[in-house]
Amino acid sequence: MTAPLIAFDGRTVVVTGAAKGIGRAIAMRFLQCGARVVIADSDEGGLDTAKRLAEREGHARVHFIRCDVSKRSEIEALVDGTARHFGAVDVLVNNAGIFPRADLLQTDEAFWDNVLGINLKGAYLLCQAVVPAMMERGGGVIVNIGSNHAAAGEPATMAYAVSKGGIVTLTKNLAKALAKHNIRVNCVQPGWVASEGEVARWKANGMDEEQIAALSARVQTGEDIADAVVFLASGMSKQIIGQVLVVDGGASVGRVQ
Template sequence: MKDTAGFNFAGKTALVTGAAKGIGADIAAQFIRYGANVIIADVDEQGEAVAARWRQDGYAARFFRCDVSQGNDVAQLAAYAEQEFGGLDMLVNNAGIFPRATLSETDEALWDRVIGINLKGVYLMCQAAVPGMISRGGGSIVNIGSLHAATGASDMLAYAISKGGVVTLTRNLASTLAKHRVRVNCIHPGWVASDGEMARIAASGENGDTLEKAIKRMPMGRMQTGNDIASAVVFMMSDFADQITGQQLTVDGGISIR
């Protein structure tokens, strides 16, 4: 652990959505290692086992089952944060789904589900968390975006649009909340070797040689990890980023500059 004031989150509380596994779990772990109280929010009950392991090691970790697309769930989560830790200082909107579907393949149910989790969920979480942050004199929000927010993809229609909306929401809130010392930023992960992505690759039938060649074509020679994204989140939440708001930070090993 770095003994640096900017990365000292002792006494602060972070809530990470979609943190039962994958990138969200890595983000939660970084916060815990730097001394924060952490609430893991997810629809996956596996989150309780993750939080329990941290508690066994003496850390303040909690799990709360929450579907971020449901207003009642989100309201209950915000109340739980107040009850357990006196409110939130940091919010990471990481929960998201990324089903593949073209325009013709995207039915109304799929559209509603993707937008509901990826975009409406961010709006609901911010709406629930911001009043408490303002009353405590400030806070920080990081929304997890995607490279597809700008470029899109033929089989990622709803996902790309949802992430484009997250960028707009980020900039809008950053502008309106700056006077309250609530910072809002967005981080765009690159090609992350998460459990979900590796499972998708395996299910697609791509062989090892194809994957290896794709990785070798990447500017910095590897896929990103959850810890790469977590480190960027921790920086954006830290005192070192005290004057950064409304910005997009891309962590993609150079993919987007090719």
């Protein structure tokens, strides 16, 4: 493999929700750029993902730590475990998220708490856990993963849309508060991504392989989102702070996909 345009040699990156889908693509891209990467996920399948990525990239700069991001105790264990294994966190990617379907009347309190707990509270807890060490070391980068649902929403994804709207607000608030400490906070806002979970939903709704292939060719991939994340985490974006980078193939400006 040729040398990457963006290098992260010697830097430690934590990617939440990285056992599969967008998170796995982000983890792989950082590995390809020379970073040490911690895959943080509540899914034990993250261990297999870490092993496969290590074999694929030919190195041991990837490590799995099981973590439910809605629980402070597990967040603290994640940060401590990362420090012991690779060193303090230089880049945090808050990608962990769930997107179950339910409208207002179908959303009970437990459903709401679960979605907001993972998608929004988790990001807040992780930022709170990594920022003190970043401040001590003179800087760091946080990239939050949002969604186009933050701006428009859909009836069946109310709690999810609210959580992603919160991610945008969290991003801008922290960006303003932490810029003086040389900690840059930005958000990548994907459009419609052909992730494993989304493809599984298409199949459950009766789409055949040909239809899935045709739709997948028109929407975004995990790699598209990973490229945007790596850019925002790199020195190439050193003057970009508190921004929402939309990666949706032009859907938000009216392009028909």
